[in-house]
Amino acid sequence: MGEAGNIKVTLPDGSAREYQAGTTLMDIARSISQRLAKEALVARVDGRLVDLGAPLNSDANVAFLTFEDDEGKQVFRHSTAHVMAEAVQKLFPGVKFAIGPAIADGFYYDFDTKEPFSPEDLAKIEKEMEAIVKADKPFERSELTRADALAKFGEAGQDYKVELIEDLPVDVGLSCYRQGDFTDLCMGPHVPSTGRLKSFKLMSVAGAYWRGSEKNKMLQRIYGTSFPKKSMLDEHLFRLEEAKRRDHRKIGAELDLFSIHDEGPGFPFFHPKGMILRNELEDFWRQEHKKRGYQEIRTPIILNRALWEQSGHWDHYRDNMYFTKIDEGDFAVKPMNCPGGILIYKSKLHSYRELPIRMGELGLVHRHELSGALHGLMRVRCFTQDDAHIFMLPSQVKDEIIGVINMEEDFYKVFGFSFQVELSTRPEKAMGSEETWEKATGELRDALEARGLDYKVNEGDGAFYGPKIDFHLKDSLGRTWQCGTIQLDFQMPEVFDLTYVGEDGQKHRPVMIHRTIFGSIERFIGILTEHFAGAFPAWLAPVQARVLPITDRHLAYARKVVDSLEQKGIRVEMDARNEKINYKIREAQAQKIPYMLVVGDKEAEQGAVAVRHRGRGDLGALPLSEFEDKLLSEIKEKVNA
Structure with missing residues (x-):
């Protein structure tokens, strides 16, 4: 003072x-x-x-x-939810109010109404919200006792608010916020007045069970979003439309990459073109891992229950696992690859001279996801995790973590992704002592700081066996996707009694790193599809060139072009249909094929091709050999265009 x-x-x-x-x-x-x-x-x-x-x-x-801060955005959008609730109260007397939180990129409010809201109703609500914002009503806070709150909302017939109050601990202070004629039970805080909430849009309405339980009543949930400027709202709505256009499920069907069937919900089917894309990613993964001293392994999909009990997955992850019986014994389908990698390490004695040992595995794992959470390739029930497990001396931990960070960075650059880094610490339900966790977390933090990387800390979000570094990739629409992860583990080596023979001839405990780069091959393909809008770089494209003969008399030369490209290892196909050339070009463009090679009389005479690129348009005529060299160079260099 x-x-x-x-x-x-x-x-x-x-x-x-x-x-x-x-x-x-x-x-x-x-x-x-x-x-x-x-x-x-x-x-x-x-x-x-x-x-x-x-x-x-x-x-x-x-x-x-301000709105630039995440907490500022949440307050802004939660305040907009209150304005929406006031508009609903005015237009639909007798409605009951549940909850109206801010969520990522917007807000929602749940209402108990006699009739479902229609699209016309949303338009009316928006118009009423505009009047409330124009009136610039202040948000006024008041505190009240539990008894007063129960009486206030009970007399108003607001049953959901009464239930919320009754479920709160007795010693929790209660507050309300009022703007105009609307008062809501709310901890706050809020923006100063409704006039701040300049630009908003009600996006959709959906059914939602009260408190997420199907045993409770189905409520009407209105979703919306809001921004301080119309230009920001317009940009957001444009991004949403662009995201719809880029939806990997839509593009996956159009380009014949993959499909999902009712016979296997959450279990994707990869078509021949999808397999080409997938194999290119896996081949790239193998080449890069071989360069960095990794050995590839493969472990079984089904293993005995005792192994999962020993690893801790039975206690910490059982709800996400699938089970079966073999020869009267209990077995589980693996949700993670690490126990299998550990058994390979334990299969023989290791000397300190061998460490670090880096084992990589493209391992198929299965996890029981709720049907409502399934989403194309982004959320599935079986996926290939590009795992690696590194067993090392305690003195090697920092260098190995830095090596993995460098590898993650090198991978993402190939695809044109920038990334953000997050460090996740000990969760509430975890194996091992706090001291061991502090040591492991300190090792990860030291490696990040040695690399000079900015990072955000996620308290309590680590894996049950160790803290982790997560890599969040930023795509062409500015969205972020969590892909790579580095988990430092002092627990599993202890649980499985892993050892190496030290310089002193005695047995010692190694340290273990679990890490992924793609995270899930399937999900990464989904992310790439949306990032590139299906226009994959030539090295990844299922078809790298399509030969387009102008008329039937050019078919013979077109076949020679195809044969030459195939001999060079280029993925090529020919459109031999009796269609106009402009139609063939449009079809190739729609299929996002990188290069269209038009061949007619002149090209046949000169041993050339007239080259069109799907993005850069007409590139003129080139000798066939020159075009082949250019494309092969683009493929080899993994040009990101």
Whole structure:
């Protein structure tokens, strides 16, 4: 506390200012700059989110959050959910309100209504929301006792709010927020007033069981999104439309890559062209691993229950596993590859001179996903995990982790992905002591810092046997996908009694790394399909060139072109149909084939091809041998276009 009646506010840059006690956070923001007062949505006071209208009565560390901050976005969108609820209350008297949280890229609110909402209803709700925003109503917080809250919402017939209040611990303080004629049970905080919520869109309506249980009543859930500027909303809506256009399920069918059938929900079927793409990825994976000293292994899909009990999967992962009986014994289909790799390590004695041992496996795993969570190749019940398990001396841990980080980075550059890194720490349900976990987490942190990588910490999100580094790839639409992971494990070597003979002739315990790069081959194919919108780089494209004879008399030369390309190892096909050349070109473009080679009289005479690229258009005529050399070079260099 400064002079009598004054308080000290310390800002994120370390600077401090004095204010009279009772000054609101909005007035503090205004004293810093008018722009901050205009853009600030909420404040973080000593780590707690607080409304800008709240007075500050003691010294505090204060940070003002805008829409640029994740927490600012959440407050903005949760406030928009309240505006939507007010509009629904006005238009549909008697509706009952459940919950209305912010979610990734938007918000929703669940309502109990007599009739389902129609698309026309959403349009009416949006119009009413616009009036509420224009009125610029303040969000006003009030605190109340448990008894008062039960009475208030009980008298209003808001059964879901009453149930929420009754389920809260007795000592939890309750608060409400009011804007205009609408009052909601809410912890807050909220933006200062409805006028801040400039641009919004109600996206869809769906059924949702109260509290996610099918035993409860089905409610109407309205999804929406909101932004402080119309240009930001327009950009978001454009990205959503582009994401629909790029949907890997749609493109997968159009390009004949894969399919999902009712006979095997969550179990994808790869077609011949999809297998070409998959094999190219796997061949690339093998080549790169061989360069880096990995040995490839293959382990069984079904293993005895005792192994899964020993590994901890039985206790920690059983709900996600499939089971069977063999010769009266209990077996499980593997959800992870690591126990099999461990058995290979244990199959013989190892010297410290052999370590590190790097074992790579393209292992098929099965996990029991709920049917509602299944999504094309992105969420499946069986997938090929590009696993590797590294067994090493304790002194080698940092270098091995850095080596894996470098490898992940090299892989992602080939596909044009940038990435973000996250470090996940000990979960609530975990094997081993806190001390061992702290040591493992410290090793991962040291490696990240040695590589100079920025990273975010996810507290409590590690695997049950060890902390991990996750790589989140950023695609061409700015979306992120978690793919690669590095997990440091001191637990499994202990559980399975893994040893090596040290320099002293005694047995010692190795350390283990579990890591993936693609994560799942199937999911990575889905991500690549959407990233490239099906226009795969030539080295990955199932068909790299299509030969297009102009008329039937050019078929003989076209076949010679095809034969020559095939002899060079280029994936080629010919469109020999009696169709106009422009139609053939459009068809090839629709199939996202990188190169179209038009051949007519002139090309046949000169031993050339007229080259068209699916993105760059007409590239002119080239001698066939020159085109072959150019394409082979593009394939070898894995040009990302």
